[in-house]
Amino acid sequence: MRYLAAVAVAGLVAACGGGGGSTSSTGGSNGGGTATPTMTVAVINSGGAVVTSVSVGGAAMARATLRDASGAAIAGRLVNFTVSDEAIAALSPATALTDASGVAQVSVEPASLSARGAASVTASATVGETAVTASTDFSVSASSLALSALSISPTALASGGNATVSTTASIAGVAAGSTPVNVAFSASCGRIDGQDTGSGGFSKTTNGSGVASVTYSAVDGAGQPCSGTVTVTASSAGASAQTGTLTVAAPVANTVTFVDATPQQIFVAGSGAAEQSVLRFRVLSSVGTSLASVPVRLSIETNPGGVGLDASGSPAAVTKTSDADGYVSVSAFSGTIPGAVKVRAALVSSPTVFAESQFLTVASGPPSQRFMSLSAGQFALEGWAVDGTSTTLTVRLADRQGNAVEDGTVINFTAEGGQVARSCATTRTANISSCSVTFVTQNPRPAGGRASVLAYTEGTKDYVDVNGNNIFDAGDTLVQIGDAYRDDNESNVFDAGEFVVPRGASGACTGAGGAFPSKSNTCDGGLATTVRQQAVLLFASTTPAISSVSATRSRLSFKLHSSDNLLLPMPAGTRVTATTSPTTCLIDNIAGAPLADARPTPGRPLEDLATTVALSLSGCAAGNAVTITVTAPSGLATTFPAVTLP
Structure with missing residues (x-):
């Protein structure tokens, strides 16, 4: 029994003591004594030699070697790599397994072509329960980046033409195929890959062959063609800029387009309504860009009678020059006969290049107050307690001669109660001008069940044509009418809060109510007015x-x-x-x-x-x-x- 106890004690002592020895481990004891695993780290070049500096394209590696306490290589162990300053250098990948020699390595490259400075790379691994780390310092040196001379094809362009511009980026004399390089392109006039470079360069990244290629267009950011000598520049951080030139032919005008007529409808002279329209044309180059300072001849091709160009009563052709945006404008003045008007704009240098105006019409006359008529399909509606009972409101209009007004004349509506469609546009049926809207019963329901509805549009007052020339002029007697209003309380005078169509006049005149409400003291000596009529609908x-x-x-x-x-x-x-x-x-x-x-x-x-x-x-x-x-x-x-x- 004493012998067995002694053996047991001896075994226990052996298990607790172990052998001695030192390690380079940064972790604690591995339970077998003081010896620990070791790790070393170095930065090496493509030939395997240890270096202290890396540069772009240098194929440098961070190499870690992991050994156990006895110095034997540890294979298949995960090693994590980190760099102290990611703005200086980058690792790829960040982890690796040790091989049979206990070696794990990852690529280390400058973070960018412009990166400069120094950093540390640290490798760490865990062996058993022991964490092992090691690090080394290195520097990042300047990269020998260069751009080749620009390749431009073609170097002579037609107006608005395109050219291909390219350059090759190289590092240490070798095309930067594996290292993407950002190259900024700019031009003294024009666009790079469709973008204006007037306020800065357009950046393009090199491809797998180290080439950055863009398309130059000889049209500036405002859409105007470039001409003459154009300088194209390519630049990249750390490299000398490269420039090249190309020649762009001057633009040639070969198109004229009609833009618009404002307004599209004017009225016979002396009607009191609009008698002038401004027509716009535009001169364009072969690539559709506008051209300035191009002479254009404007002439009347269709004249119903008395239409003037640039001056009332003057039908002679005029010549004008396109402005900075290529526009040419001319005024057309109505005569005394209604009808369609057509104006031609032709290049002085090439009269067969022209455009003609569209849609401009001289109308017989605007709506006359005397010829305004508003009717309802039904006045007494079941609407005091029922929503949605409808009726049709119809306006019929004519000019002061009793002739139909032009199609598209807009009539506006407003109602004291219920709901009415906001407007309608006249059309001619059997050459009678009219348009209709729908009114429905709903809240609000005016006290007394009477709802005022006002229809109105731009037109003219009536007048006595003393000299019979169908023009309102000196000696004629004007029938005055003030601002149109909706007489909600049917007091026959304008009261505060009632809807009104103000025209800004303040001349003395008598007000009125009834079917043609007119606000007092809002008259002027002009012929234009708001043509109006009021109706009352009953909410029965x-x-x-x-x-x-x-x-x-x-x-x-x-x-x-x-x-x-x-x-x-x-x-x-x-x-x-x-x-x-x-x-x-x-x-x-x-x-x-x-x-x-x-x-x-x-x-x-x-x-x-x-x-x-x-x-x-x-x-x-x-x-x-x-x-x-x-x-x-x-x-x-x-x-x-x-x-x-x-």
């Missing part, structure tokens, strides 16, 4: 009320009202029926049913529009009874207590 009730019942044995009559507004009728189309007791009392006729439409008079808010209904009776006697039923267009029927005949 769904439920009726009756009054003024009068009965004999041969006749029964009463007044039929909207129950919510007693001055209003029931909606147009309301039906009235009756039954009698006994049935020997016959109803021969019901006059006033179904109800016809009631047309209110604007400016008369207190007018009584209730409808009189009369029943003709036969075979009736005193004491017989007649029962009245009123049915609204929506279908709601209301039956009143029986009326006993006297």
Whole structure:
């Protein structure tokens, strides 16, 4: 027993003690004594020699060697590499496994072509529970980057033409195929790869052969063609810039285009409306760029009568020069005869190159206040308690001669209550000018159930043509009318808060209400005005009320009202029926049913529009009874207590 105990103690001592020795490990004991694994790190070149400096394209490597405590290589172990300053150098990849010789290595390169300075590379690994690290310092030296002379093809361009420009980047005399290089291209005039370089260069990265290639276009950022000698420059950080030149032919005008006419419609002279339109043409080169300082001859090709070019009444051709953007503008003035106008713009240097205007028309005359007419398909609408009951509003317009206005004349609408479409544009049917919009009942519902609607457009006042020349001129008598307004309360004067179409005049004149509301003291001596007309639509009730019942044995009559507004009728189309007791009392006729439409008079808010209904009776006697039923267009029927005949 003593022998066995001694052996056990000896074994325990051996297990706890182990052998001695030193290690280069930065970790703790590995449990087998003080000896630890070791690691060394070095930066080597492509030949395997240790170096202290790296440069672009130098193929330098960071090499770590890992050995155990006995100095034997440790294979298959993960090694992590880091660099102290990533702005100086970069590693690729950042990890590697040790090989059979205990070696792991990764590429180390300058972070960029312009990187300079010094840094440390550190390798770390774990062996068992021991962390092992090692590091070494190195410097990053300047890269010998160079750009080749520019290759430009072709060097002679037509106006607006293109050329290919390229340069080869090399490092230490070798094309930078594996190292991308950013090359900035710029030109004294024109675009590089479609981008204007007037405010800075256009950057292009070299390809796998070290070549950076771009396309030069001889058109500047504003769309204007370049001409003469153009200098192209290529540059890159750390390399000397390279320049080259090419020659661009001067642009030649070979196209004229029509741009627009503003406005497209003018009116006969003296009508008081627009009599002048500005037409624009543009001179272009063969590549579609605008050209300045090109002489252009402008002439009237279609003249309905009296149209002037650049001056009223002057039909002679004029010559103008295109501006900095290639535009040529000329004014056309109307004459006294309506019709289409066509103006031609031709190059003075080549008259067969021309364009002609489109869409310009001299109209017979603008809308006249005297020839403005607004109507409604139905005025008495079932709208006090019902949304969406609709009616059609139609405006008919003519000039002061009673002729249709031009198609496309826009009429504007505004309403005190309900909802109305904002505008319509006139068209001619059977040569009569009109347009229509829809009005529907909805909130707001004006007190009293009368909703004012105003239709208006630009036009002219009426006048007495004293000398009969169809032109408003000295000696003619103007029929004054002030600003148009919507007379919501039908007071026949403008009140604060009511919709108005201001024209800015302040001349003295009498105001008016009714169908053609005019605000007082807003007149001037001109012919132009806002042509207008107002209508009133009725928001009638769904439920009726009756009054003024009068009965004999041969006749029964009463007044039929909207129950919510007693001055209003029931909606147009309301039906009235009756039954009698006994049935020997016959109803021969019901006059006033179904109800016809009631047309209110604007400016008369207190007018009584209730409808009189009369029943003709036969075979009736005193004491017989007649029962009245009123049915609204929506279908709601209301039956009143029986009326006993006297």
